[in-house]
Amino acid sequence: MTFQSSAARAGFEDIPASTVTEGSSFFSAEEIDVSQYDHIILCMSGGKDSIACLLHLIDMGTDLGKVELWHHDVDGREGSTLMDWPFMADYNRQLAMTYGLPIYFSWLEGGFEGEMLKENSHSRPHWVETPDGLIKLDRDTERAKPGTRRKFPQVSANLQTRWCSSALKIDVGRRALNNQTRFNGKRVLFITGERREESANRAHYNQLEPHACDRRSGRKARHVDSWRPVLHWEEDRVWDALKRHGVISPIPYRLGWGRSSCKKCVFNSSVIWATLNHYFPSSIDPIANYETLFGTTISRSRKNVVELANSTRPIEINDREALLQATRSDYYLPIIGSADAWLLPPGAFEKSGCGPS
Numbered sequence: 394m395t396f397q398s399s400a401a402r403a404g405f406e407d408i409p410a411s412t413v414t415e416g417s418s419f420f421s422a423e424e425i426d427v428s429q430y431d432h433i434i435l436c437m438s439g440g441k442d443s444i445a446c447l448l449h450l451i452d453m454g455t456d457l458g459k460v461e462l463w464h465h466d467v468d469g470r471e472g473s474t475l476m477d478w479p480f481m482a483d484y485n486r487q488l489a490m491t492y493g494l495p496i497y498f499s500w501l502e503g504g505f506e507g508e509m510l511k512e513n514s515h516s517r518p519h520w521v522e523t524p525d526g527l528i529k530l531d532r533d534t535e536r537a538k539p540g541t542r543r544k545f546p547q548v549s550a551n552l553q554t555r556w557c558s559s560a561l562k563i564d565v566g567r568r569a570l571n572n573q574t575r576f577n578g579k580r581v582l583f584i585t586g587e588r589r590e591e592s593a594n595r596a597h598y599n600q601l602e603p604h605a606c607d608r609r610s611g612r613k614a615r616h617v618d619s620w621r622p623v624l625h626w627e628e629d630r631v632w633d634a635l636k637r638h639g640v641i642s643p644i645p646y647r648l649g650w651g652r653s654s655c656k657k658c659v660f661n662s663s664v665i666w667a668t669l670n671h672y673f674p675s676s677i678d679p680i681a682n683y684e685t686l687f688g689t690t691i692s693r694s695r696k697n698v699v700e701l702a703n704s705t706r707p708i709e710i711n712d713r714e715a716l717l718q719a720t721r722s723d724y725y726l727p728i729i730g731s732a733d734a735w736l737l738p739p740g741a742f743e744k745s746g747c748g749p750s
């Protein structure tokens with residue numbers, strides 16, 4: 394088993410697996426020895442790529458007793474429904490149950506909407522489910538300065554401009570890692586499902602590297618590696634994994650979305666806004682109202698969502714079952730079926746804009 398270090402990319406020099414634990418970064422690390430870890434945390438969005446990570450762990454013969462799923466609730470748990478699909482939390486819960494895995498939810502209090510409305514104030518606490526119960530992680534209001542957002546995250550690879558990914562997912566995950574003593578003195582593998590094929594930005598990611606929360610040489614002796622097992626996969630391999638395991642396509646792809654991102658993702662194309670407006674009447678109104686309030690559109694085209702929706706035709710959706718599920722917060726459909734009856738969803742290989750870069 395060998396790896397290509399990021400330093401050695403140009404020369405394609407192979408690095409022995411034993412050096413992985415010494416803090417190097419590896420551009421390519423397609424297979425690693427996961428048995429060397431005490432905890433395997435898989436960030437499960439409910440999209441095809443994170444599901445493919447889980448199926449790959451199963452195919453590798455991973456001890457699932459070490460695996461736990463983490464899901465970040467984009468809208469928080471305080472009542473906002475601005476951004477995400479209503480079924481997403483329950484879908485992830487049932488996916489975890491199907492494979493007998495624990496799932497821990499975490500979120501920024503107030504979610505996307507609460508953070509977006511921040512005005513000369515501090516961000517709100519994080520909430521993290523753990524094996525020992527729910528913990529609240531307050532902010533350091535002594536050192537951090539108050540801030541104002543009052544506009545949508547702007548489409549960019551820069552996570553300060555596109556603040557939703559960092560504020561609602563990356564930061565939440567880091568604080569969840571940093572604030573659980575069960576990881577101290579342990580070896581933790583932190584898995585995410587990015588793929589190089591998705592964007593020029595992701596094409597440059599390292600496949601294996603120390604995570605930002607790694608403190609292997611510190612007092613806590615917390616060893617955390619970040620691994621992206623499907624980084625080198627092309628999309629057909631992802632769908633093939635779901636088919637082999639009989640995992641029924643998640644709902645967004647059945648509706649024609651190319652990605653399973655937030656329902657009202659800032660990356661949505663005009664076609665997606667038109668589709669939302671057509672099949673889920675008035676669902677884009679809250680976005681339009683905030684565009685008016687802020688005087689800034691969600692799209693960098695400076696067209697508001699109503700103009701975008703009216704500028705093109707919606708996707709033609711024939712999957713009535715998926716449409717009904719998309720309106721419900723309880724996930725009532727099966728998670729897996731037979732591989733023989735498996736169907737490639739209309740959203741497969743679809744490049745319509747509806748997900749982060």
Ligand code: SF4
Nearest residue numbers: 557654655658659749
């Ligand atoms: S899916 Fe889109 S809107 Fe949701 S957090 Fe990611 S980039 Fe932001």
